[in-house]
Amino acid sequence: MDDRTPQLPFEAEFSPDKLRLARCAAGFTLADLGNLLGVSRQYAHKLEVNAVPSPAQIELLTEALGVTEEFLSSPRRGSVELEQCHFRSLRASTQTIKKSIASQVELFELLVNELEQEVDFPPVGFNPFETPLTGDDVIEKAAEGFRRDLSIGIGPIANITRLAESAGVLVVNLADADDRIDAFSLFNKRPLIVRNTAKDNPCRHRFDIAHELGHLVMHQGIETGCRATEAQANQFASALLMPRASFGGEFPSMRGQYLNWAALGELKLRWKVSFKAIIYRAQTLNLITQDQARSGFTYLSRNGFTKREELDEHIEKEAPSLVQRAVDLLDHATWRRILKSAGLTDALVKERFMLKVPVSPLALVT
Structure with a gap:
């Protein structure tokens, strides 16, 4: 694999900060990220600084980290500091x-921010x-x-x-x-x-x-x-x-x-x-x-x-119930809109935050 990477143009729709956030949330090291993409640790580091991943790499990242392409292409608007x-x-x-x-x-707060547009806590x-x-x-x-x-x-x-x-x-x-x-x-x-x-x-x-x-x-x-x-x-x-x-x-x-x-x-x-x-x-x-x-x-x-x-x-x-009750109030279309805005996936919400998510009517029929 050629580790040479394109420099990140000013207009590029990719957020290295959001990649770093998703990687840390998943518990991945830079070496883990390199192994996932089949590249060196140094290349993985460049992706979190000034390089743009290829479409194939984006697909690998979203699947492994539980986030969407929209998540990786939007700026990190705030961070949870230790x-x-x-x-x-x-x-x-x-x-x-x-x-x-x-x-x-921080990922959970992205979800909550979107939920609060629909539900009053x-x-x-x-x-x-x-x-x-x-x-x-x-x-x-x-x-x-x-x-x-x-x-x-x-x-x-x-x-x-x-x-x-x-x-x-x-x-x-x-x-x-x-x-x-x-x-x-x-x-x-x-x-x-x-x-x-x-x-x-x-x-x-x-x-x-x-x-x-x-x-x-x-x-x-x-x-x-x-x-x-x-x-x-x-x-x-x-x-x-x-x-x-x-x-x-x-x-x-x-x-x-x-x-x-x-x-x-x-x-x-x-x-x-x-x-x-x-x-x-x-x-x-x-x-x-x-x-x-x-x-x-x-x-x-x-x-x-x-x-x-x-x-x-x-x-x-x-067991906590407040956030789950908020999710339960949503129809499937609203839930999809919230997930899209937060840039998260059903799998991440279910596996990381242990929440049950709305399913589509077609899924119920199936």
Whole structure:
């Protein structure tokens, strides 16, 4: 293969930036792109700088990346930058993984922008908390203020995902996201939370959503990812899911120096949080001592309850529904128009964002 490439004319209808976006969203490296096209990595790099792919290469790119020719021929009008994003991730996660997730979210926002031309999503129902985060009590008040904004009282939250969506937050699944990323949030035109479906733990998912709500409420305009901001979001999640005004009164008395695990099980099922989260919260509220909390964590570890816990199977696995409901309102012709404008394909929307898409009447007959 001759790696010499034509230089990109000023008028050419090809966007190297959009190719880079689609490649990152698909998790492809430049070497992967070269292998796809049967060219060198250097040639692939030129395509993202100042070269124009051939029609045959365009066909290969659209099929592999899940985008259309229109997508690759339209300018990139905005980008999701990492400093805008709140990642709930393990330390092992890399910038490459985060860029891939951010690129997938940028594609999702293209779809949402088009959906909003047809469907009215709920307005954002909470206010940013702008008081300096100087201590735990301030964060408690931020969580209590969020509950007041949404008029949900001080009892258990039956479905935190549905609550977030009712507050105008779009929650989206990303299929097969790297398991080193737990969750992700962003507030551009509207707040958005990404869930990683690779981890199958209902209590962990609920806490992740509450954690990301903490970022959206407390950290607008603040770069997160450090220990301090992560601890603040964790504290917000605990306070949101287990309000001090009510949770403390339900926490069971100790059996001497030992936790009452049977009663804690009932508490877990009522509040839909993990044993680990219950123990942390009890220690934060001074309901148990540090030594008693340490003993509880040791018990959980000794019994293999680090990733999955007893009674998890009795807690509902939450799933987002707001965007799917918006898609379900559309007829096939409108859906085709939205896809065309976004430059995405049915396959990408179904496989990446785990959404069911409208089918044509002819397909139903067939």
